[in-house]
Amino acid sequence: MQAPPLHIDDLIDDRDVSIVVCTGAGGVGKTTTAAALALRAAERGRDVCVLTIDPARRLAQAMGLTELDNNPRAVPGIGGGGSLHAMMLDMKRTFDEVVEAHADPVRAQQILSNPFYEALSSSFAGTQEYMAMEKLGQLHADEDAPWDLIIVDTPPSRSALDFLDAPARLGSFLDGRFIRILTAPARGAGRGLGRIAAAGFGIFTGVLSKILGAQVLADVGTFVAAIDTTFGGFRERADATFALLQEPSTRFLVVATPEGDALREASYFVERLQQEGMPLGGLVVNRVQDVDRELLSADTALASAEKLSLEGEDADLTARLLTLHAGRLRTRERQHHLTERFTGAHPEVATTEVAALPEDVHDLAGLREVGELLARGESV
Amino acid sequence: MEQTLWPGVALHVVSGKGGTGKTTVAAALAMALARDGRRTLLMEVEGRQGISQVFDVPPLPYGERKVAVAPGGGEVWALAVDPEDALLDYLEIFYNLRRAGSALRRMGAVDFATTIAPGLRDVLLTGKACEVVRRSEKNAPDAYDAVVLDAPPTGRITRFLNVNSEVSGLAKVGPIRNHADLVMSVIASPRTAVHLVTLLEEMPVQETIDAVTELHDAELPVGGIFVNMTRNPVLSDEELELAVAGDLPADRIEAALRSVDFNAKSSAITATLIREGDDHARRVALERRESERLADLDVPVLSLPYLSDGIDLASLYELAELLRSQGVR
Numbered sequence: 001m002q003a004p005p006l007h008i009d010d011l012i013d014d015r016d017v018s019i020v021v022c023t024g025a026g027g028v029g030k031t032t033t034a035a036a037l038a039l040r041a042a043e044r045g046r047d048v049c050v051l052t053i054d055p056a057r058r059l060a061q062a063m064g065l066t067e068l069d070n071n072p073r074a075v076p077g078i079g080g081g082g083s084l085h086a087m088m089l090d091m092k093r094t095f096d097e098v099v100e101a102h103a104d105p106v107r108a109q110q111i112l113s114n115p116f117y118e119a120l121s122s123s124f125a126g127t128q129e130y131m132a133m134e135k136l137g138q139l140h141a142d143e144d145a146p147w148d149l150i151i152v153d154t155p156p157s158r159s160a161l162d163f164l165d166a167p168a169r170l171g172s173f174l175d176g177r178f179i180r181i182l183t184a185p186a187r188g189a190g191r192g193l194g195r196i197a198a199a200g201f202g203i204f205t206g207v208l209s210k211i212l213g214a215q216v217l218a219d220v221g222t223f224v225a226a227i228d229t230t231f232g233g234f235r236e237r238a239d240a241t242f243a244l245l246q247e248p249s250t251r252f253l254v255v256a257t258p259e260g261d262a263l264r265e266a267s268y269f270v271e272r273l274q275q276e277g278m279p280l281g282g283l284v285v286n287r288v289q290d291v292d293r294e295l296l297s298a299d300t301a302l303a304s305a306e307k308l309s310l311e312g313e314d315a316d317l318t319a320r321l322l323t324l325h326a327g328r329l330r331t332r333e334r335q336h337h338l339t340e341r342f343t344g345a346h347p348e349v350a351t352t353e354v355a356a357l358p359e360d361v362h363d364l365a366g367l368r369e370v371g372e373l374l375a376r377g378e379s380v
Numbered sequence: 381m382e383q384t385l386w387p388g389v390a391l392h393v394v395s396g397k398g399g400t401g402k403t404t405v406a407a408a409l410a411m412a413l414a415r416d417g418r419r420t421l422l423m424e425v426e427g428r429q430g431i432s433q434v435f436d437v438p439p440l441p442y443g444e445r446k447v448a449v450a451p452g453g454g455e456v457w458a459l460a461v462d463p464e465d466a467l468l469d470y471l472e473i474f475y476n477l478r479r480a481g482s483a484l485r486r487m488g489a490v491d492f493a494t495t496i497a498p499g500l501r502d503v504l505l506t507g508k509a510c511e512v513v514r515r516s517e518k519n520a521p522d523a524y525d526a527v528v529l530d531a532p533p534t535g536r537i538t539r540f541l542n543v544n545s546e547v548s549g550l551a552k553v554g555p556i557r558n559h560a561d562l563v564m565s566v567i568a569s570p571r572t573a574v575h576l577v578t579l580l581e582e583m584p585v586q587e588t589i590d591a592v593t594e595l596h597d598a599e600l601p602v603g604g605i606f607v608n609m610t611r612n613p614v615l616s617d618e619e620l621e622l623a624v625a626g627d628l629p630a631d632r633i634e635a636a637l638r639s640v641d642f643n644a645k646s647s648a649i650t651a652t653l654i655r656e657g658d659d660h661a662r663r664v665a666l667e668r669r670e671s672e673r674l675a676d677l678d679v680p681v682l683s684l685p686y687l688s689d690g691i692d693l694a695s696l697y698e699l700a701e702l703l704r705s706q707g708v709r
Contacts, residue, residue, distance in 0.1 A: 026397070026399065027399025028399060054535070056582070056583045257399065259399070260690070261430075262399070290659075295645065295652055296652075304640045304642070308639070315636040317619055317628070317629075317632070317633065318636035318637060320614050320616075321615075321628075321633065321654075321657050324615075324653075324656055327688065331688055334688065334690060358662040358663045358666065359666055360582040
């Protein structure tokens with residue numbers, strides 16, 4: 001079964017598209033895809049901002065990002081009529097800025113120095129996803145910004161779905177029932193909850209103190225009280241960005257490699273996007289073995305290699321090159337088979353395949369090459 | 381007699397960048413260590429059910445299950461640890477609080493507790509691994525000869541294992557602190573080895589090098605580096621040099637192709653073979669550069685080949701055998 005081709009250029013040229021989200025399992029090349037796409041869009045005339053989460057050092061350098069400063073920087077050396085800004089997300093800095101923007105200086109200081117805030121802002125499992133969403137919301141809301149297209153890379157989560165789920169989880173955690181109770185221990189047990197819940201709550205705080213210690217609970221209480229009185233619900237903020245991702249001006253690109261795990265993850269994500277009514281742009285399959293499948297079959301190549309190797313020294317090189325060719329065909333066949341399984345389950349998803357490059361991308365020229373491959377919109 | 385790597389290690393922690401095949405290597409390691417009638421436990425902690433896919437068995441419940449037999453009568457068992465269940469275990473073992481724990485779970489409070497203290501989740505997961513390891517000291521009937529932990533990816537591994545510093549910001553004294561200390565007494569000891577899986581590519585190698593530094597700084601014991609999916613060069617060193625220089629002899633290749641009757645297509649095939657040879661040579665050069673960077677680390681390096689047919693149970697036996705021939709036993 002053949003998937004419809006994904007036309008990347010149509011997508012990035014479409015002025016109605018203002019957000020592109022690149023998502024997928026860890027290690028599939030999301031960041032490189034996002035950067036290559038951003039460069040291509042800029043050189044085709046769009047004003048682009050690319051938000052990367054955790055780029056490899058040399059990729060960051062390729063875009064002129066030498067330090068993590070949490071602000072978009074203009075990337076020099078862009079051809080065509082557009083412009084490109086790039087930034088790396090600093091999740092703690094983003095969180096701090098949210099606090100500073102919404103609280104008076106005294107209270108902001110209280111929040112920032114709370115030990116629980118320290119832990120939450122630097123190591124809570126969902127904070128990176130939440131802050132990526134927060135930053136995306138900010139970049140999109142910035143009226144004076146020079147960009148009209150934002151391309152986002154997503155955090156290297158356990159699962160691609162975390163990007164959608166973690167913000168709501170953190171939001172509901174901070175707005176949640178238990179935390180409300182903790183911030184008002186005196187009234188929590190008495191009113192509204194009823195006797196059974198109150199009894200349960202007694203066990204709850206008892207066990208929590210046992211496990212965590214009373215000091216941790218006190219820190220959490222102080223933190224939530226401080227943050228609650230200064231700005232509105234976290235959940236609302238997460239919901240607003242979630243809604244932004246459902247708008248028709250957003251496109252998701254699901255990134256995978258032609259391996260079982262990565263394609264399975266891509267499958268889950270495609271299903272989830274459909275369920276949430278989020279617009280799917282298509283599937284990008286990276287690192288596909290580049291080989292001409294029409295020229296010479298693996299069997300013929302191997303048979304000829306065998307014949308040649310009997311002829312002695314002079315033909316050995318050709319025999320080895322034919323063996324190499326056969327190996328590439330075999331790998332390609334396996335990859336094709338795995339990708340076909342995805343297409344069988346999701347025949348409507350437009351797909352583009354990107355050939356594996358022999359070396360990593362280090363500079364804008366390398367990113368341009370990846371952009372070129374992305375835009376071919378067909379099987380390798 | 382070949383040397384045995386990591387004698388006396390009871391807990392093998394396997395990490396690696398996404399896409400490097402960390403779960404496969406962990407499974408092969410558990411299989412290699414189970415040879416000669418031994419019993420190993422392979423644990424996963426990320427809720428991905430990667431083990432059940434590798435061994436082709438139904439999704440694992442929270443309970444130890446036998447998933448494979450090793451040559452020589454050994455057994456590989458598996459366990460998917462869930463933080464909620466680990467918390468209930470912890471409450472039961474240390475406070476005899478299982479019933480209260482179940483009530484808490486119904487209220488959603490367990491999820492709350494593991495959310496409220498980011499370090500708590502990790503302490504519970506590593507704590508479960510340490511509990512299993514400590515069984516062998518007590519000569520418990522359900523003890524294992526070795527435990528292999530399929531751990532979070534390289535970028536997060538030091539924080540995941542260094543539970544001491546993780547909880548220190550949260551709990552300076554109290555029970556969770558004591559539990560963390562107990563966990564560290566296993567993880568930061570010679571009974572543990574932290575292994576890193578990588579590919580011979582720039583990014584995974586860089587992450588591996590960074591992780592080794594971080595682990596050393598945190599005084600956590602680094603075991604070995606497992607270079608996965610390696611491919612032997614098809615061309616000789618001389619031919620590789622020619623390819624890199626763009627000097628593969630087109631005339632000789634084409635003549636050889638004609639001699640095996642590729643008359644009409646021989647020039648098109650020659651061009652393709654030369655392009656692929658060049659690609660291959662660049663790839664080999666990159667792999668050799670990355671290999672040297674790993675060798676500089678002064679950590680044992682093991683290698684496992686790329687299997688072009690993918691991974692199934694039979695290939696796990698093959699990989700386990702290759703690990704044994706490199707000193708894992």
